[in-house]
Amino acid sequence: MSDGCASEHCITCGDIAVEMTVLRVDDARELALCAADDGRHETVEIALVLPVHPAERLLVHAGTAIAHQGGIL
Amino acid sequence: MRFVDEFRDAELGRAVSGQILSLVEPGRHYKLMEVCGGHTHSIYKYGIDDLLPANVELVHGPGCPVCVIPMGRVDDGIAVAHEDGVIFTCFGDMMRVPGSDGSLLEAKAAGADIRMVYSPLDALRIAKQNPGREVVFFAIGFETTAPSTALTLKRARAEGVPNFTVMCSHVTIVPPLRALLESPDLRLDGFIGPGHVSTVVGARPFEFIPADYGKPIVIAGFEPLDILQAIEMILRQLAAGRCEVENQYRRVVPYEGNLRALEVMAEVFELRPHFEWRGLGFISHSGLKLTEAYAELDAEVRFSVPGIRVADPKACQCGEVLKGVIKPWECKVFGTACTPERPIGTCMVSSEGACAAYYNFGRFAREREVV
Numbered sequence: 001m002s003d004g005c006a007s008e009h010c011i012t013c014g015d016i017a018v019e020m021t022v023l024r025v026d027d028a029r030e031l032a033l034c035a036a037d038d039g040r041h042e043t044v045e046i047a048l049v050l051p052v053h054p055a056e057r058l059l060v061h062a063g064t065a066i067a068h069q070g071g072i073l
Numbered sequence: 074m075r076f077v078d079e080f081r082d083a084e085l086g087r088a089v090s091g092q093i094l095s096l097v098e099p100g101r102h103y104k105l106m107e108v109c110g111g112h113t114h115s116i117y118k119y120g121i122d123d124l125l126p127a128n129v130e131l132v133h134g135p136g137c138p139v140c141v142i143p144m145g146r147v148d149d150g151i152a153v154a155h156e157d158g159v160i161f162t163c164f165g166d167m168m169r170v171p172g173s174d175g176s177l178l179e180a181k182a183a184g185a186d187i188r189m190v191y192s193p194l195d196a197l198r199i200a201k202q203n204p205g206r207e208v209v210f211f212a213i214g215f216e217t218t219a220p221s222t223a224l225t226l227k228r229a230r231a232e233g234v235p236n237f238t239v240m241c242s243h244v245t246i247v248p249p250l251r252a253l254l255e256s257p258d259l260r261l262d263g264f265i266g267p268g269h270v271s272t273v274v275g276a277r278p279f280e281f282i283p284a285d286y287g288k289p290i291v292i293a294g295f296e297p298l299d300i301l302q303a304i305e306m307i308l309r310q311l312a313a314g315r316c317e318v319e320n321q322y323r324r325v326v327p328y329e330g331n332l333r334a335l336e337v338m339a340e341v342f343e344l345r346p347h348f349e350w351r352g353l354g355f356i357s358h359s360g361l362k363l364t365e366a367y368a369e370l371d372a373e374v375r376f377s378v379p380g381i382r383v384a385d386p387k388a389c390q391c392g393e394v395l396k397g398v399i400k401p402w403e404c405k406v407f408g409t410a411c412t413p414e415r416p417i418g419t420c421m422v423s424s425e426g427a428c429a430a431y432y433n434f435g436r437f438a439r440e441r442e443v444v
Contacts, residue, residue: 016111016295016425017217017269045194045224048334059272059325062164062214063192064221066334067272067325 017061022054080296089301090124096308103129106397109267110137110425111295117434119297132397133427135249136267138214139166140419140426143349144383146242147172150211153376154185161187162196163211166423173383193225200237209372210239217269219243220334223341226370238372241362246270247278248359254286258398263307266292268322275330276318283316294322341367351419352392391418394427401428
């Protein structure tokens with residue numbers, strides 16, 4: 001089980017999206033290394049929210065960014 | 074409001090609660106359905122219903138991805154997981170959903186190679202690491218999750234990963250809402266619309282609710298003040314005799330949704346003629362399957378899937394809970410034979426399930442005291 005499922009319940013099953021901060025972007029593969037607020041790092045699909053830049057906040061569900069947060073919740 | 078603390082501010086919450094009180098007509102009973110399991114979870118986690126007048130009732134809807142998976146579909150997954158050479162992957166809570174002869178977790182204990190993953194991309198990674206094995210991803214969830222599966226399928230095809238397939242059990246949110254609105258045993262006054270699903274599909278798909286059924290719907294975020302404000306907006310519509318789609322969660326949800334996500338989904342998925350929902354039965358055009366173009370990545374094409382319909386246990390009343398006809402604690406087995414540790418029904422499995430939310434946040438004891 002990956003860290004994302006390490007809590008009592010699975011956030012993906014729960015239809016929950018989490019905010020993450022972009023650390024590094026691989027434009028060619030449409031992937032980004034992102035950090036959750038708890039410090040966990042994860043590779044995220046960014047194809048649905050391109051363009052993406054480091055330090056941006058993304059809403060991530062099941063390893064895929066589904067929306068920009070624009071710095072606010 | 075810009076930051077999370079403000080969305081949990083007790084003073085602001087009480088102020089919105091006061092506005093809600095000023096909008097309700099004494100003697101009228103309001104039934105509002107929160108569609109999304111995430112809202113159910115927040116409502117009981119933060120005690121939002123305690124801030125509402127007694128005549129405003131929140132009814133829990135069918136928006137928990139795990140809760141709506143029927144037993145037969147779990148059995149199908151277990152059958153595929155037992156095939157020689159298969160590594161079967163799925164999200165965490167799905168492991169504990171009971172089938173007719175146990176759960177995926179029990180099948181794993183019995184020797185099947187079943188692994189929990191956080192994302193479809195994790196499952197694809199496992200496939201690349203195990204080229205001699207067949208890796209199947211059990212895809213569940215609404216439109217929030219379906220784009221992730223679609224992107225992974227496109228990636229699997231582009232990278233030429235021949236040993237990766239998807240057993241698609243994705244569902245869509247609009248058909249069950251229509252089914253609920255057609256249901257004679259449920260009278261609703263309005264809907265708190267799903268926040269994260271709407272991030273993908275936008276607000277437009279919900280326009281039929283006011284247009285065809287004359288009910289207001291307000292798409293809402295998941296913080297306590299989001300939900301309270303959405304309730305206030307619904308009641309304001311009702312007080313003014315309006316019914317519209319409104320978007321309380323504008324900081325995330327564009328009215329048109331995520332067009333790129335919708336494009337990807339349209340390329341990879343098509344609607345099934347029918348799909349079975351736990352407790353709701355078969356609903357037309359409510360489930361997704363892979364398109365012909367992606368048939369080589371379809372586990373239901375590559376493997377033999379029993380596809381046998383299995384009736385829910387008689388004692389379990391998940392169907393009535395999912396339709397909002399009864400409260401979780403009114404189910405005969407709630408908190409006794411059915412608990413989060415040993416769930417009988419799906420609503421007790423996921424934290425978004427109405428029964429689990431009631432149980433985990435102590436509503437069981439409180440409701441019983443009131444009775």
